Amino acid sequence: MNSRKEQLEAIDRLLTIMDELREQCPWDKKQTMQSLRHLTIEETYELGDAILDNDLNEVKMELGDVLLHIIFYSKIGSETNDFDIADVANAICDKLVNRHPHIYGDVKVLNEEDVKRNWEQIKLKEGKKSVLEGVPRSLPALVKANRIQDKVAGVGFDWEEPQQVFEKVQEELGELQVEVQKGDSEKIEAEFGDVLFSMINYARFLGVNPENALERTNKKFIKRFQFLENSAKEMGKDMKDMTLEEMDVYWSKAKTYE
CATH class of the missing domain: 1.10.287.1080 (MazG-like)
Structure with a gap:
């Protein structure tokens, strides 16, 4: 694993590259927070897929894409003097310290549930009118x-x-x-x-x-159905011409490969 010094140097390198792209690349120069929004959502879903697949190399790559977007938004914010990456990092640091009084204060907790209850109560004290905000x-x-x-x-x-x-x-x-x-x-x-x-x-x-559970079932269904499709092709059959009983034979067979 990289040292803290190497980690900070890598972030600094990314910040420098972002500065250069924003100044020199026609595509990067055109982007706004609004134009990046749908791309950020897409990248987040791709990260979610990698996590579900337990593909750690892909998780690493997708985390990089998400990190780039955070840096990108921060760069745009700095251009209008609204905020920069330091403000973003300090804001989350302050929030974490404030919402973990059992670590950074004198509050005592017994378990995870105590932590979650404290978290929601602190948010209400911060000005939230509803826990659902x-x-x-x-x-x-x-x-x-x-x-x-x-x-x-x-x-x-x-x-x-x-x-x-x-x-x-x-x-x-x-x-x-x-x-x-x-x-x-x-x-x-x-x-x-x-x-x-x-x-x-x-x-x-x-x-x-429930989201993970349903997505696992989606993936399982896709895998089984594609096995059924391939089996039909190998037999020279069109699925529309197969009976449900015939399909069920290959559907059950697909389960044995899981």
Whole structure:
């Protein structure tokens, strides 16, 4: 591993390159925070993919891409004298010190849950009107639901036992089934949302990240379906002409390769 001196030199090198690109590269000179935003989101998802795949070399590369964006935004901020990378770093340092009084102060904690409760209480003291203010509006709905539940749990609004949450899941499934039988599409959608919300809550009690769990299933499904497609091609068949029973044979076979 690199020494602290080498780490700081690498960051300094990146800052210098960013200065040079901003001055000399036509593409980099044109960029604004608004034009970079969608690229930053894309890079973050690519980092997430690498983490899910446990590809550490790819994680390293994607972290570099995300770091570049942080440096880029900071450079743009410095050009308007609003902030620079030092301001960005000091802001997060100050926040971390302030929100960890059990490390940098005299507050005592017993476990992780105490830390999370303190974190949300400190944010309210900092001027937040709601513990939910920190949930980004543009988050995907599944991720947003998980963050909402995590944050309200941090101030004590939570179930006591996993079994209670599972019973809530069953209750919501029953309510969905009632609306399905009635056939009101608007109410079906509302109840379906309640089922998903309760399932995400149950995942939290099981120690499962629902986004990661669903993405793993997505990847598994893609792998199995592509095996099915390739099997059909090898037999010279078109999938549209295969029966479900034929497809199921190869679907089951795909599971043996996992």
